[in-house]
Amino acid sequence: MTSLKTVPFVDLKIQHEPLHKEIDQAIQTVIQRGDFVLGQALREFESAFAQACGVEYGVGVASGTDAITLGLKACGIGSGDEVLVPANTFIATVIGVLQAGATPILVDCDPETALIDLNQAAKVVTTKTKGIVPVHLYGQMVSPRALLDFAGAYNLIIVEDAAQAHLGQREGYYAGSVGSVGAFSFYPSKNLGAFGNGGIVVTRDEDIAKTLRSLRNYGAPSKYYHTELGINSRLDTIQAGILQVKLPHLSQWNQLRNEAAKQYDELLKPLENKGIVPIKNYSEEGHVYHLYVIRIGQEFPFNREKVQDLLGNKGIQTGIHYPIPCHLQPAYKALGYQLGDFPNAEDLCQQILSLPMYPGLSTEQIEWVGSQISLL
Template sequence: MTSASVKVPFVDLTLQHQPIQAEIEQAIQTVLRRGDFVLGETLAEFESAFAAACGVPYGIGVACGTDATALGLQACGIDTGDEVILPANTFIATLIGVLRAGATPILVDCDPQTALIDLAAAEAAISPKTRAILPVHLYGQMVSPRQLRDFAGTYNLLIFEDAAQAHLAEREGYRAGSIGTAAAFSFYPSKNLGAFGDGGAVVTSDPEVAKKMRTLRNYGAPQKYLHTEVGTNSRLDTLQAAILKVKLPYLAGWNRARNEAAQRYDALLSQYDGITPIQNQSGAGHVYHLYTIRTLACVSRDALQEELAKVGIQTGIHYPIPCHLQPAYEYLGYKAGDFPHAEALCREILSLPMYPGLEETQISQVAAGIESFITRQAAALR
């Protein structure tokens, strides 16, 4: 599909950047004048502001969301031989982060209605080696904080949140990043809060975790040339932090726009048999990084995606292959059929266009494209 033929893009970042372009350019110029491109003043300012927005005192910027998970788990004391429970239906970076921390990933199935981790399945997976649960706040919706905290308290487990898709998401009085010991965020450009390149952060209420994170991200050095940890080089660039700091005050408004767009989708799609949105159990607290539907047995997901593309509507699949069936991770010992809900969702889900500034007419175009496909498919089956 050429750019000229796209009527409804999957993501359009220009709509959020153009109105604040002057602010972004000024922030970049400030960093250029200071010349503190690594661990600079603006990075510290953004870390504090982002942590406060999440409802915790400490934020530590790193190079990407994968590093945030890997280093964050290490900072929380997760080590070789420790088992970490996580859902099979997540982006591969969650799994990679656990492996890079040296831990053993224990994958479990999801709730088919919300696509979030199934805590009953997690309970069945607990062993004497289980140290942590890693809930993924998928698509912008948080896993229930009360259920998570009850679960972790019952089994004496550490909670480490994957909030890469859930910037400022809320549920049951909690913000994403404030439920457990620490949380990982990604600032990939298409995230609700996105940089102009890769970036990530760990937020925490624990001062010791924050201290260790700052050491781990900077070659394991709490001070120059003194290396007390086996660390790495993973620092959020000051220039990226400057951009993120400008965008942060707008994030709540952008999230509201996403939620409102999702409500319009819900209203329009509710009339079509064979289509059901991933269930929202968080109301206005769902920040809809992605708006994802399930296509049921009477509707072919792949055929629907192809037909929408023909009329200029871009869509995505998040994610087409669950972690346990990825070829690189066969050695973990999982097989097809182990997690039936996750595997079914991978065959059924389709992510529709979603971004701040998505117009009601565009949402109507997407709905009309889906209606046309379903109508023609039903006629062909008669």
């Protein structure tokens, strides 16, 4: 049992232990059927997850990165096209755009929410801009109404990066239901995680779904008949079976995350005037808190690295999501950006700290984390 004074950043055992018999049975069912690739459990999960997102179709793929790549391609975005992407996302978002053959155009973020700033995005739209990949960062959706208005004004295709926002909600929309497609990751630590890599693209467009199924399977709508340049990117049937067992529990797990975040908010509220400021939630219950992130301002007596070290000495594990913005990553110098181009993203990346967050995090553990930050 986890000690009160040892708080892991993530604890997957809490959610898996009560389900181990069902998970074992799901795995054995796939083994007995022998349909390890594109099998029955995959089809059942694709349908169930799509319906949970409020759309008709789901297409399982090998990773969240591939979900972005294939989602863009299925929407007709490729060579010569520009796609708007926030500068403070995980690099996989940029990789997805590049793998689709398009050019990522980075955009600064709102410092309060860490979400893409659509006012800044409007300044870099050109005749080549064909799409936008809003990232529902940390589990909070970009405002669907604002996003739809923006995309409509500039005739842009929306490909949602919902890798951190499984069943997230805002303004009556589920994550993945706003754009032409929504891309999700099932990396083990996600709100809905597999026992390895995996992803899915969801859509309400039947033609896009058909294209996605072909693209993920060597560009073949039927066996040995290849109509387009596809790849091998399929969600394993065993992983889909595991995810199908976990899916009915996702809403409750998200609610537990949201409740934990409220406890953090209350404990940390007295520290806001000292420079400890949580990323703002404008989605209320719809924020699914894949991560609970605070900003450590310059007025606080210790910088982020020192705070992380001091908390670590108390047995409190933390993370940084993400320490280097995309435009300052050495591998992406060719995009042509430099230090100072996206000041909000650059400041955030120096200040943010992710606190322990997972369903099953106890009130006592949250209070311990809050008390230790208060004592700094």
